Amino acid sequence: MKSGRSTVLAALLTIGAVMVSACSDSATQLVSAADPSAGVDCGGKGELRAGGSTAQAKAIEQFGYAYSRACPGQTVDYVADGSAGGVDDFIANELDLAGSEAALDPAKTQPERAAERCGSPAWNLPVVFSPIAVTYRIAGVNNLSLDGPTLAKIFNGSIGSWDNPVIKALNAGVALPALPIHVVYRGDRASSTASFQRYLDSASDGAWFAGGGDMFNGGIGEAATGNSGVATALQSTEGSITYSEWSFAVGKQLPIAQVVASAGSAPVAISAESVGKTIAGAKFVSDINANNDLVLDTTSLYRPVDHGAYPIVSATYQIVCSKYPDAATGTAVKAFLQAAIGPGQDGLDQYGSIPLPASFSSRVLAAANAIS
CATH class of the missing domain: 3.40.190.10 (Periplasmic binding protein-like II)
Structure with missing residues (x-):
């Protein structure tokens, strides 16, 4: 070598x-x-x-x-x-x-x-x-649902508050606070960034215009290094949201958002079954x-056709x-x-x-x- x-x-x-x-x-x-x-x-x-x-x-x-x-x-x-x-x-x-x-x-x-x-x-x-997990910190919110267009607008700064009507429409019955959204992203080169941005580009119906690659291009937020860095930044600021490898998010017991895929209106959590459906399709x-x-x-990964398939893989x-x-x-x-x-x-x-x-x-x- x-x-x-x-x-x-x-x-x-x-x-x-x-x-x-x-x-x-x-x-x-x-x-x-x-x-x-x-x-x-x-x-x-x-x-x-x-x-x-x-x-x-x-x-x-x-x-x-x-x-x-x-x-x-x-x-x-x-x-x-x-x-x-x-x-x-x-x-x-x-x-x-x-x-x-x-x-x-x-x-x-x-x-x-x-x-x-x-x-x-x-x-x-x-x-x-x-799978790539979308993790967040909002006090009192234990269940959060998001979709591709909304995630794109959050990570490019078009949506800046958790009580935005678009987010509220995806989370009926959830008390979302009038709290600024604090985006945290990988500041180093990362495969999770590349995958997440490919998903945003494919699944956001044109809402993501920042491009792809293994460096984050959203233009907003706080940069951190590695999975550990983004987790620390997330946990230190109320209203934060980020993305990370699923295994790391689980290991750190971070709240993980469910994602509404293009195949249906029901939010989907990460599991072997839900990601298995994505792979099978x-x-x-x-x-x-x-x-x-x-x-x-x-596109077949990020816009799965099977109901119950998790799309960020x-x-x-x-x-x-x-x-x-x-x-x-x-x-x-x-x-x-x-x-x-x-x-x-x-x-x-x-x-x-x-x-x-x-x-x-x-x-x-x-x-x-x-x-x-």
Whole structure:
């Protein structure tokens, strides 16, 4: 790996026999007690090199444990140094697979450069899905419902008070105070910001005009660093609202708003069931020609058609070669993904991500099985 990526933000996760011995009993119970090698075609190189997205680091920890159980002696070393770094290192042939919140970008010639590195087309396989929570602090308000257009207007400053008629209309019977809204946002680069802004752009019916990316563009509010920073800022100011990873919000016991999705008028809370419905209804750009490059049509996530589906969901891709120049690497990558999509999904919600529903996992598994 490039030495420049060894920063305090990068976490080296050595997943395998060493990690297995360090796992707690509770982590061990996350993997199915059934035959761990069932459905996993073990073999190939003993150690895979992987890296990229920090958002999926905990999920990869679970996947790596499932892989090492299924294929004793085979390990994955994952460096969580960000999606951009992972993609760059994959294209430079420094990684066997990479994790990224965004698919390979044609505008940056990434698919072409990845295909040159692979000697075959590179595929984007979405395996990790994590909900983004909208959290708030309003004394005496234990239930709050918001929708895409309203969230966009809150986070771009068009709505500035909690007793605004638009918010009151979504919260009949709730005593909302005449209190200024204090927006808190991630001031550092964050995948949660990128996902949240993509949702606002897609689900707000034009109310979000600030653009996207992993830096917040709303133009208002208080910046804070990391999930911990935004939580501290939220808790210190009455009337605050922010967004964060679901697992962090739950761990900090922050009030979480329910979100009204485009599919219906009822507000939806985050749960394995509600996010599972969103994943099950996801569409692929490749549905046009039914190939195995499973780039998501993100509109299908942010504007789900199923009632009871939670709409603010972040997806992370595993970027792989469809056919590796080294057959041993291809065999090991396939086995790792089989373990990730299979036993690695058990209890994944305890790590802040949502297990793949059967209808979705079967499509992704078919693509993984085609890797050589």
